[in-house]
Amino acid sequence: MHLTLDRQSPTPLVQQLTNQLQTWIEHQRLRPGTRLPSIRTLARDQAISASCVIEAYDRLVASGWLEARHGTGFFVAERKPGLAQQDQPVWGEAGDGTWRQFREGHDNLLKLGCGWLPSNWRADTDLAHAIRQVSRGNPQDLFDYCPPLGLASLRQHIYKRLVQLGINAGPERILTTHGASHALDLLVRALLNPGDTVLVENPGYYNLYNLLRQHQVHMLPVPRTQTGPDLQVLERLLAEHRPRCLFINSLYQNPTGTSMSPQVAYRLLELAREHGLRIIEDDIYADFQDGPATRLATLDSAQQVIYMASFSKTLSSSLRVGYVVADAPLLARLAELKMVSGIGTSRFVEQVVGQMLANGSYRKSVQRLRVRLAQHMAKLLGQLEQYGWQVFCEPYGGMFVWARVPGRDFASLERLAVEHGVLLTPGSAFDYQGASSEWLRINVAYGQDHRAQAFLQHAGRPPSA
Amino acid sequence: MHLTLDRQSPTPLVQQLTNQLQTWIEHQRLRPGTRLPSIRTLARDQAISASCVIEAYDRLVASGWLEARHGTGFFVAERKPGLAQQDQPVWGEAGDGTWRQFREGHDNLLKLGCGWLPSNWRADTDLAHAIRQVSRGNPQDLFDYCPPLGLASLRQHIYKRLVQLGINAGPERILTTHGASHALDLLVRALLNPGDTVLVENPGYYNLYNLLRQHQVHMLPVPRTQTGPDLQVLERLLAEHRPRCLFINSLYQNPTGTSMSPQVAYRLLELAREHGLRIIEDDIYADFQDGPATRLATLDSAQQVIYMASFSKTLSSSLRVGYVVADAPLLARLAELKMVSGIGTSRFVEQVVGQMLANGSYRKSVQRLRVRLAQHMAKLLGQLEQYGWQVFCEPYGGMFVWARVPGRDFASLERLAVEHGVLLTPGSAFDYQGASSEWLRINVAYGQDHRAQAFLQHAGRPPSA
Numbered sequence: 001m002h003l004t005l006d007r008q009s010p011t012p013l014v015q016q017l018t019n020q021l022q023t024w025i026e027h028q029r030l031r032p033g034t035r036l037p038s039i040r041t042l043a044r045d046q047a048i049s050a051s052c053v054i055e056a057y058d059r060l061v062a063s064g065w066l067e068a069r070h071g072t073g074f075f076v077a078e079r080k081p082g083l084a085q086q087d088q089p090v091w092g093e094a095g096d097g098t099w100r101q102f103r104e105g106h107d108n109l110l111k112l113g114c115g116w117l118p119s120n121w122r123a124d125t126d127l128a129h130a131i132r133q134v135s136r137g138n139p140q141d142l143f144d145y146c147p148p149l150g151l152a153s154l155r156q157h158i159y160k161r162l163v164q165l166g167i168n169a170g171p172e173r174i175l176t177t178h179g180a181s182h183a184l185d186l187l188v189r190a191l192l193n194p195g196d197t198v199l200v201e202n203p204g205y206y207n208l209y210n211l212l213r214q215h216q217v218h219m220l221p222v223p224r225t226q227t228g229p230d231l232q233v234l235e236r237l238l239a240e241h242r243p244r245c246l247f248i249n250s251l252y253q254n255p256t257g258t259s260m261s262p263q264v265a266y267r268l269l270e271l272a273r274e275h276g277l278r279i280i281e282d283d284i285y286a287d288f289q290d291g292p293a294t295r296l297a298t299l300d301s302a303q304q305v306i307y308m309a310s311f312s313k314t315l316s317s318s319l320r321v322g323y324v325v326a327d328a329p330l331l332a333r334l335a336e337l338k339m340v341s342g343i344g345t346s347r348f349v350e351q352v353v354g355q356m357l358a359n360g361s362y363r364k365s366v367q368r369l370r371v372r373l374a375q376h377m378a379k380l381l382g383q384l385e386q387y388g389w390q391v392f393c394e395p396y397g398g399m400f401v402w403a404r405v406p407g408r409d410f411a412s413l414e415r416l417a418v419e420h421g422v423l424l425t426p427g428s429a430f431d432y433q434g435a436s437s438e439w440l441r442i443n444v445a446y447g448q449d450h451r452a453q454a455f456l457q458h459a460g461r462p463p464s465a
Numbered sequence: 466m467h468l469t470l471d472r473q474s475p476t477p478l479v480q481q482l483t484n485q486l487q488t489w490i491e492h493q494r495l496r497p498g499t500r501l502p503s504i505r506t507l508a509r510d511q512a513i514s515a516s517c518v519i520e521a522y523d524r525l526v527a528s529g530w531l532e533a534r535h536g537t538g539f540f541v542a543e544r545k546p547g548l549a550q551q552d553q554p555v556w557g558e559a560g561d562g563t564w565r566q567f568r569e570g571h572d573n574l575l576k577l578g579c580g581w582l583p584s585n586w587r588a589d590t591d592l593a594h595a596i597r598q599v600s601r602g603n604p605q606d607l608f609d610y611c612p613p614l615g616l617a618s619l620r621q622h623i624y625k626r627l628v629q630l631g632i633n634a635g636p637e638r639i640l641t642t643h644g645a646s647h648a649l650d651l652l653v654r655a656l657l658n659p660g661d662t663v664l665v666e667n668p669g670y671y672n673l674y675n676l677l678r679q680h681q682v683h684m685l686p687v688p689r690t691q692t693g694p695d696l697q698v699l700e701r702l703l704a705e706h707r708p709r710c711l712f713i714n715s716l717y718q719n720p721t722g723t724s725m726s727p728q729v730a731y732r733l734l735e736l737a738r739e740h741g742l743r744i745i746e747d748d749i750y751a752d753f754q755d756g757p758a759t760r761l762a763t764l765d766s767a768q769q770v771i772y773m774a775s776f777s778k779t780l781s782s783s784l785r786v787g788y789v790v791a792d793a794p795l796l797a798r799l800a801e802l803k804m805v806s807g808i809g810t811s812r813f814v815e816q817v818v819g820q821m822l823a824n825g826s827y828r829k830s831v832q833r834l835r836v837r838l839a840q841h842m843a844k845l846l847g848q849l850e851q852y853g854w855q856v857f858c859e860p861y862g863g864m865f866v867w868a869r870v871p872g873r874d875f876a877s878l879e880r881l882a883v884e885h886g887v888l889l890t891p892g893s894a895f896d897y898q899g900a901s902s903e904w905l906r907i908n909v910a911y912g913q914d915h916r917a918q919a920f921l922q923h924a925g926r927p928p929s930a
Contacts, residue, residue, distance in 0.1 A: 182807035
């Protein structure tokens with residue numbers, strides 16, 4: 001393959017590569033099914049970054065020129081009608097790598113930075129069993145719309161869980177959603193207007209940043225420390241900018257893995273009361289925790305805290321079930337928005353989740369996950385130290401470690417990662433402005449894979465070196 | 466029960482009734498499980514409308530005071546924590562009856578105006594079978610996130626269906642959604658800004674009106690005639706207001722059941738080209754039709770038309786699967802919005818629908834529905850004439866007849882309906898401003914139920930009378 005990439009051109013390299021690959025496929029009249037060079041090979045041959053090749057292949061998959069096949073690479077696609085357009089924008093063009101993990105076609109790379117557990121860790125027999133039970137049960141669950149607040153039986157089970165966590169809210173204050181991001185979207189639509197200002201944790205959840213930008217809401221970053229948000233910065237921002245609300249993970253924060261200390265939590269609630277700040281506590285990693293933990297919603301006596309969580313991390317990302325707990329006026333507004341923007345959630349999947357909460361299989365499977373994650377976390381933390389990585393904080397639990405090799409930038413880490421068959425999520429994705437970062441989010445569940453081990457070991461700088 | 470309702474009070478009757486019922490439950494220390502009077506009895510005893518009782522019971526269910534039990538009525542609920550608030554707003558307070566059909570607690574009434582088929586008409590064994598197959602298949606379908614555009618195999622099947630309809634768009638131009646209302650929400654978010662002006666059909670789909678209002682978009686109503694939108698009005702509005710887009714059902718329009726004629730369709734597309742108008746064609750009833758039909762997306766050569774549909778009406782409202790077909794730049798934007806506002810759709814349910822498209826069970830079940838609907842439609846049209854109802858148009862197919870008894874207002878029809886155990890959806894729900902109307906949307910699938918028959922017969926004014 002002969003490609004001429006012009007590094008002086010105003011056209012970005014990714015676009016040049018995409019166009020030339022497309023032209024090459026056309027001119028060579030390559031037959032459907034022809035295999036393209038691997039990411040590593042093409043990057044090396046053209047002396048470009050692996051990111052650039054990944055992005056170009058992604059665009060060609062999205063526009064229908066290439067097909068990604070499970071675990072084996074990228075192939076010329078069957079030609080489809082309506083594919084003649086050149087330069088059509090494809091999904092995720094803005095491409096900061098944020099969404100890369102969700103795209104098809106990188107099944108052959110180990111997604112070391114992704115935000116979910118491997119399929120083979122999941123409670124597959126239990127979930128499949130619950131699905132089959134519901135399929136044989138009440139036909140309404142197969143066919144009917146879900147009530148606005150969500151399925152009553154599921155909300156009842158969620159209520160029982162809230163009681164265990166010490167959160168004082170009856171089933172009438174619980175609204176189900178298509179996962180946590182949908183809950184965030186409903187909250188942003190209900191609470192904020194374009195031009196409003198809010199506080200976000202930095203680093204933090206990239207899809208929250210995207211969502212707030214989408215709504216033209218200004219973000220003020222509060223640095224995340226080992227024990228929660230930096231209260232000095234927060235207090236100053238409260239006084240200067242009077243932000244509407246704060247979005248926060250108390251437990252196992254994404255991406256740093258840190259958990260809030262009781263001292264920070266109390267002071268944060270005090271500040272919230274003083275300044276009339278609403279807090280949106282995203283407790284999506286809640287069920288990875290056992291025993292006492294610090295949650296704002298538990299400590300909250302003044303109803304400053306809106307609580308939300310989901311089953312995507314612990315049970316299934318495929319089903320899309322989450323929920324939000326709010327005061328009655330806000331909940332009524334959220335329910336209205338939920339109906340207007342999609343006529344509710346899926347009754348079938350809510351019944352399936354309810355079933356697993358009812359028969360105890362969810363509880364048992366989460367217990368197994370906790371033990372397994374704790375073992376992987378302990379092991380990886382030891383290895384990272386040994387390999388010469390620095391961690392931001394040793395998490396109590398959860399999935400994520402925030403780590404770096406001081407002095408090694410993302411480009412150099414990524415080159416090495418692709419050589420070892422590993423796909424990283426850039427640290428810049430977790431910065432509210434996309435600023436580049438040496439830090440990486442590492443999902444401990446993938447840390448013992450031989451590719452991850454080889455990459456981590458090669459990338460590290462052991463003290464002895 | 467002694468209630469004192471004050472018709473001169475500034476507090477609406479519904480609110481008075483809600484408050485007094487709540488006080489009564491408290492003061493009488495009624496035990497959980499105590500049954501409340503039926504809607505009909507309470508309405509008669511207090512000389513108030515059935516609507517008023519329905520609304521009050523709904524509010525008390527939503528706020529946790531009452532429980533609705535399948536088919537048997539309303540009962541005092543178990544007391545829940547956090548229920549002490551008086552006057553808390555509950556979901557759907559604005560209450561024009563629009564959402565009544567989605568609420569829990571009217572299972573004992575026949576929903577003659579609802580927008581879905583009875584459960585026992587549905588392909589339950591086929592759907593349950595597909596669900597069980599997927600539960601035994603690829604574990605990715607149980608656990609993983611769905612790619613941004615939706616599951617590739619489902620999009621491939623939808624593409625084949627589009628080919629049959631003569632719509633020229635490859636799989637790369639199809640995006641899956643949580644049903645049609647979610648598709649509308651994504652489109653409104655991508656295409657419109659607050660203050661923009663659009664054309665809507667009147668009467669039309671109430672949730673579209675709600676959605677546009679939610680987005681602060683101005684609506685200009687185009688009357689729906691027997692053959693499509695009123696082109697004279699439309700042409701005038703185009704010239705005067707330069708609206709951004711038009712939302713339309715070509716086939717079996719909701720609520721009138723009318724279908725667009727080819728002449729109207731051609732002229733509409735001409736006007737759209739001249740005025741740079743985008744058309745959003747909501748073809749949600751498409752699969753109820755067999756043989757030739759007039760669709761804008763089929764005739765469209767200038768890419769003015771954005772096409773969308775769903776499986777909610779024909780297969781299952783519980784699963785929440787729909788899709789939108791758009792040009793590449795718009796589709797990329799929609800995919801981004803879909804990810805930002807909820808990280809995609811459910812891979813599991815998309816695999817289930819794909820399975821039913823693949824094995825032919827969807828096609829067969831829709832064929833059965835078509836025959837059954839056609840029989841029910843023919844029978845009901847004959848009966849309506851005989852009973853002295855007037856229909857707006859005799860639909861070729863679909864679920865809906867738009868009918869009235871000249872001179873009979875909604876309040877009088879509703880009183881009669883509740884007496885016969887029938888719940889109506891008010892015609893005002895289908896007016897873009899909620900204007901009261903004599904017209905009713907009747908779902909023919911429920912028309913042969915003895916309660917519907919008794920109501921229709923009593924309400925009608927036969928020519929002989």
